[in-house]
Amino acid sequence: MQEFLEFTLGGIAVGMIYAAIALSLVLIWRGTRVLNYSQGGMAMFTTYVAWVVIRDTGSYWAGFAVALAAGLVLGALLEVTVVRPTMGKGPLNSVIVTIGLLILLEGVAGIIYGGQYRSFPASFSIKGLKVGSVALGISTADLFTAAAVLAAALALFLVFEYTSVGLRLRATAFAPGVTRLLGVRIGRVLTLGWALAGLFGALAGVLVTPSTFLYPNSMDSIFVLGFTAAVIGGLDSPVGGVIGGVLLGVVLSYAGGYLGSNLVLVYGLAALALVLMIRPSGLFSSAASRRV
Amino acid sequence: MPEAAALAIEDVHAGYGGVPVLNGVSISARPGSITAVLGANGAGKTTLLRTISGMVRPRQGRILVDGANLARRHPEDIARAGVAHVPEGQGVITELTVEENLRLGALSRRGGAVRSAALSDAYQRFPLLAERKRRQAGLLSGGERQILVIARALMAAPRVLLLDEPSLGLAPRMVAQVMDLVRTLRDEVGLTVLLVEQNARSALAIADCGIVLNLGTVVAADDAAVLASDVALRRHYLGF
Numbered sequence: 001m002q003e004f005l006e007f008t009l010g011g012i013a014v015g016m017i018y019a020a021i022a023l024s025l026v027l028i029w030r031g032t033r034v035l036n037y038s039q040g041g042m043a044m045f046t047t048y049v050a051w052v053v054i055r056d057t058g059s060y061w062a063g064f065a066v067a068l069a070a071g072l073v074l075g076a077l078l079e080v081t082v083v084r085p086t087m088g089k090g091p092l093n094s095v096i097v098t099i100g101l102l103i104l105l106e107g108v109a110g111i112i113y114g115g116q117y118r119s120f121p122a123s124f125s126i127k128g129l130k131v132g133s134v135a136l137g138i139s140t141a142d143l144f145t146a147a148a149v150l151a152a153a154l155a156l157f158l159v160f161e162y163t164s165v166g167l168r169l170r171a172t173a174f175a176p177g178v179t180r181l182l183g184v185r186i187g188r189v190l191t192l193g194w195a196l197a198g199l200f201g202a203l204a205g206v207l208v209t210p211s212t213f214l215y216p217n218s219m220d221s222i223f224v225l226g227f228t229a230a231v232i233g234g235l236d237s238p239v240g241g242v243i244g245g246v247l248l249g250v251v252l253s254y255a256g257g258y259l260g261s262n263l264v265l266v267y268g269l270a271a272l273a274l275v276l277m278i279r280p281s282g283l284f285s286s287a288a289s290r291r292v
Numbered sequence: 293m294p295e296a297a298a299l300a301i302e303d304v305h306a307g308y309g310g311v312p313v314l315n316g317v318s319i320s321a322r323p324g325s326i327t328a329v330l331g332a333n334g335a336g337k338t339t340l341l342r343t344i345s346g347m348v349r350p351r352q353g354r355i356l357v358d359g360a361n362l363a364r365r366h367p368e369d370i371a372r373a374g375v376a377h378v379p380e381g382q383g384v385i386t387e388l389t390v391e392e393n394l395r396l397g398a399l400s401r402r403g404g405a406v407r408s409a410a411l412s413d414a415y416q417r418f419p420l421l422a423e424r425k426r427r428q429a430g431l432l433s434g435g436e437r438q439i440l441v442i443a444r445a446l447m448a449a450p451r452v453l454l455l456d457e458p459s460l461g462l463a464p465r466m467v468a469q470v471m472d473l474v475r476t477l478r479d480e481v482g483l484t485v486l487l488v489e490q491n492a493r494s495a496l497a498i499a500d501c502g503i504v505l506n507l508g509t510v511v512a513a514d515d516a517a518v519l520a521s522d523v524a525l526r527r528h529y530l531g532f
Contacts, residue, residue, distance in 0.1 A: 164395070164399055167388075167392055167395060167396055167399065168396075168399060170387070170388065170392075171385055171388065171392075171396050174385050174386075174387045174388065175383065175385045177347070177379075177383075178379070178383040178385060179385075179396065180366075180367045180368050180371070181345060181347070181367055181368075181371055181376075181377050181379065181383070182371060182396055182397050182399065182400065182444070182445075182448065183368050183371035183372045183399070183400025183448055184368060184396070184399055184400065185368050186368065
């Protein structure tokens with residue numbers, strides 16, 4: 001019972017990071033039908049930026065804020081310069097471009113910062129919390145991780161539902177052609193979508209890196225699991241992305257805890273295969289009810 | 293020309309890929325008039341509207357709205373210049389609510405006050421939409437959707453309205469209602485309307501003038517009453 005509690009809470013904490021990656025993928029997929037394979041690379045890069053800021057200023061929170069801002073800027077920049085020219089030219093073009101971006105980002109990070117593993121500070125204490133004598137399996141830092149991702153997801157939801165910017169984002173995702181005809185400049189909307197995706201990726205990077213160390217490939221396996229979470233959630237549903245992330249985190253935590261932690265990535269792929277066999281469009285996709 | 297045209301199309305050539313569809317189309321529409329665009333399937337009616345609204349780039353020719361040439365501009369810029377295009381098959385965004393669809397129509401206008409005034413105008417003109425404003429647009433009937441897309445187009449306060457087959461798939465009673473609405477918009481709002489219709493008889497009944505397209509060229513252009521009484525034309529091109 002004690003173990004079960006630890007695995008559950010620990011799984012939720014890790015799952016929130018997958019959820020953040022999943023949200024960043026969903027944001028881009030909804031707007032542009034592009035799978036951004038460079039999302040992990042972008043998050044790694046912004047985490048390096050945070051690392052430099054923390055090293056030079058000594059303030060974790062300065063690094064945290066700069067990483068998020070860098071994520072926004074990097075997302076917007078990549079959309080305008082690299083992704084925009086591939087739009088309307090067949091899905092394979094954008095796939096190759098985002099994979100190329102991933103290689104480029106990892107290469108440039110290696111050139112600038114070197115390939116060695118660097119430790120990255122956590123937001124708060126990573127000492128396990130206890131209630132009485134019962135260990136919970138999570139730390140204050142884990143609580144902050146969960147709270148930060150939840151708050152960001154909630155803010156995103158409120159923007160989507162209750163602001164005109166959110167209305168533009170949703171309309172562009174559902175029907176870009178019609179939305180253009182109504183005078184909405186969808187180019188700007190897509191740039192904003194990428195910027196928000198960069199923000200969520202950056203958030204995931206800063207939150208996960210204390211437990212992975214920082215190196216040019218440090219986000220690769222996190223990206224694969226975040227991608228799995230997004231697909232489980234249906235790829236075009238932000239709510240599905242969050243639930244998919246938490247679900248995956250918990251399942252992998254049980255699998256790692258009870259079956260051994262050597263094969264966590266394999267369990268992740270097994271979970272993905274299972275969901276796709278039972279519900280090919282993901283658990284929360286609206287694709288079935290949509291006219292495409 | 294006695295009066296400056298609200299919409300003038302001059303020698304427009306356009307097509308898809310290498311395939312030409314419009315081969316030198318010219319039209320002139322007076323402000324506050326309805327022009328019926330008639331012709332068989334494949335004559336280029338829909339392509340004409342898509343070219344005006346920028347979804348298809350013309351290879352040649354000018355498209356003047358109140359004197360400004362909009363040819364080869366982006367669809368969003370053409371919409372902002374006062375051209376509202378209601379595409380065939382309606383284009384209601386089914387995942388959004390009725391109110392969200394309407395609000396979307398006014399997003400190109402500046403100022404929250406202007407936008408909310410447009411919204412209350414729409415509800416006043418279309419009480420049916422006010423009753424259903426929280427409803428998912430996908431749950432509306434065909435006729436209700438047609439009203440919604442026209443109402444949404446009006447949210448931008450356009451000067452030119454391009455309507456593609458608004459009667460498609462509607463019950464006869466609903467067709468009459470939509471045609472009445474188009475006539476009302478001309479009379480009360482002063483809209484210049486280009487009305488593409490398969491149903492030539494009901495289009496000519498409300499139109500001021502009409503053009504007949506065949507294989508991408510204008511084969512007849514005259515007052516609506518003259519076209520409607522031309523037996524040979526009716527038999528050849530209009531099918532009534």
